[in-house]
Amino acid sequence: MTRQRKVILEVLRGMASHPGAEEIYEVVRRELPRISLGTVYRNLEILSELGKIQKLELGGTLKRFDWNTRKHYHIRCINCDRVDDAPMNFMEHVENSLDDTTGYRITGHRLEFLGLCPDCLEKAIDRRTLSPHPVAEPSDSAKSPDGDAPMSRKASNF
Amino acid sequence: MTRQRKVILEVLRGMASHPGAEEIYEVVRRELPRISLGTVYRNLEILSELGKIQKLELGGTLKRFDWNTRKHYHIRCINCDRVDDAPMNFMEHVENSLDDTTGYRITGHRLEFLGLCPDCLEKAIDRRTLSPHPVAEPSDSAKSPDGDAPMSRKASNF
DNA sequence: CTATGTGCAAATTATTTGCGAATTG
DNA sequence: CAATTCGCAAATAATTTGCACATAG
Numbered sequence: 630m631t632r633q634r635k636v637i638l639e640v641l642r643g644m645a646s647h648p649g650a651e652e653i654y655e656v657v658r659r660e661l662p663r664i665s666l667g668t669v670y671r672n673l674e675i676l677s678e679l680g681k682i683q684k685l686e687l688g689g690t691l692k693r694f695d696w697n698t699r700k701h702y703h704i705r706c707i708n709c710d711r712v713d714d715a716p717m718n719f720m721e722h723v724e725n726s727l728d729d730t731t732g733y734r735i736t737g738h739r740l741e742f743l744g745l746c747p748d749c750l751e752k753a754i755d756r757r758t759l760s761p762h763p764v765a766e767p768s769d770s771a772k773s774p775d776g777d778a779p780m781s782r783k784a785s786n787f
Numbered sequence: 788m789t790r791q792r793k794v795i796l797e798v799l800r801g802m803a804s805h806p807g808a809e810e811i812y813e814v815v816r817r818e819l820p821r822i823s824l825g826t827v828y829r830n831l832e833i834l835s836e837l838g839k840i841q842k843l844e845l846g847g848t849l850k851r852f853d854w855n856t857r858k859h860y861h862i863r864c865i866n867c868d869r870v871d872d873a874p875m876n877f878m879e880h881v882e883n884s885l886d887d888t889t890g891y892r893i894t895g896h897r898l899e900f901l902g903l904c905p906d907c908l909e910k911a912i913d914r915r916t917l918s919p920h921p922v923a924e925p926s927d928s929a930k931s932p933d934g935d936a937p938m939s940r941k942a943s944n945f
Numbered sequence: 946c947t948a949t950g951t952g953c954a955a956a957t958t959a960t961t962t963g964c965g966a967a968t969t970g
Numbered sequence: 971c972a973a974t975t976c977g978c979a980a981a982t983a984a985t986t987t988g989c990a991c992a993t994a995g
Contacts, residue, residue: 631969631975650960665977670960672975686846688897690985691959704891716886724900728874732905733862739846741897742882747890789950789994808985823952828985830950848960849984 634672636660641673641682642696647703647712649691687712687741702739706746708753715742792830794818799831799840800854805861805870807849845870845899860897864904866911873900 640656641648648656654669673694677684685693687703689710702715724735745753798814799806806814812827831852835842843851845861847868860873882893903911 633976663977665979667961667978668976671962674961688844704885704889704893706891707894713889713891716888717884723898726875727862727900730874731862731871731902732908733864733871733900733902734908735862735900735902736865737901739899739901740881742885742891742893743895743897744889744891744893750890750892791951809983821952823954825953825986826951829987833950 633657633661633664633668634676636664637669637672638676638681638696641694644696647685647693647695649693651691653694685712686739688743702741704742704744706749707743708745708749711746711748713746715740791815791819791822791826792834794822795827795830796834796839796854799852802854805843805851805853807851809849811852843870844897846901860899862900862902864907865901866903866907869904869906871904873898 636657637653640660641653644653644656646652650666650670650673653673654664654666657664657669673682673684676682677694680698683695683698685695685703687693687705689705693712697714700719702717702719703712704715705712720740724738727735794815795811798818799811802811802814804810808824808828808831811831812822812824815822815827831840831842834840835852838856841853841856843853843861845851845863847863851870855872858877860875860877861870862873863870878898881898882896885893
């Protein structure tokens with residue numbers, strides 16, 4: 630347990646979000662200005678092997694880390710890539726729903742919800758930025774409480 | 788619809804697995820030796836936007852592609868990274884299980900099962916390669932039908 | 946024709962690794 | 971001290987992109 634390892638762990642525990650290595654690096658740096666990015670990567674890996682943190686492999690391009698080591702799900706914004714915990718119970722038994730013809734020995738599962746986070750949702754409603762096809766400015770009062778969901782092309786992948 | 792686009796689509800449709808871009812490239816190459824990897828990437832992206840194929844963002848390091856555009860789940864081997872379709876019905880309603888305090892507008896979800904594929908499972912049983920701690924060779928007949936699952940350290944992340 | 950797509954090579958992004966020096970126990 | 975870890979820089983891996991040329995419609 631080196632100083633840098635301890636600081637990395639504390640920093641992650643102090644973060645509400647689910648940061649990637651770079652983001653953690655930037656914060657740790659404020660305390661240990663001489664630390665290297667490689668050290669951050671190495672320690673995040675080690676800490677997750679020790680079970681002190683959890684490595685998340687969600688969609689998108691980067692690996693994220695979570696101080697919460699309990700099994701739980703996540704929800705990711707398809708527009709800004711923000712990630713939050715999904716407020717939903719872990720389904721202990723989904724794995725039993727699998728047809729046993731797979732031949733696999735199942736060891737776990739991962740569930741990720743996709744959607745627009747509150748911030749991006751608001752921007753989408755205000756500016757129609759994410760509408761499937763550009764919309765001629767409607768009267769600004771038209772804040773349809775639950776109208777046509779703005780879905781990006783990307784979202785239609787699912 | 789260029790020749791290369793057509794060939795890429797046909798090749799993917801002819802593949803049983805869920806290949807990444809490189810793997811598709813290698814096969815397409817046999818028909819179009821002068822095609823470039825960049826073209827493969829570009830066309831896979833376009834084809835998925837057109838809804839002709841599906842882009843998969845599973846765990847692991849690479850993006851995979853699936854000719855099957857219907858919503859379905861996958862199962863991935865934690866040892867060799869092989870991916871198969873998960874023989875299980877799509878859960879149309881899981882998204883409703885989400886506590887509505889999220890503030891997100893949900894547009895989809897993704898479920899991935901993890902485990903040992905038949906091949907890796909067999910090797911693990913034969914050679915105990917993946918046991919948590921090395922095991923003294925037991926009698927070879929001990930094919931426990933559902934005994935102690937060989938779990939790698941990685942698997943315990945979930 | 947002309948908009949779109951291609952091949953090639955260089956650029957990006959995220960992550961990993963070799964190595965000699967520093968630190969921990 | 972001896973094993974582990976660090977900082978740094980270079981190496982990978984997967985994917986993206988700029989640009990001059992080629993092709994489809």
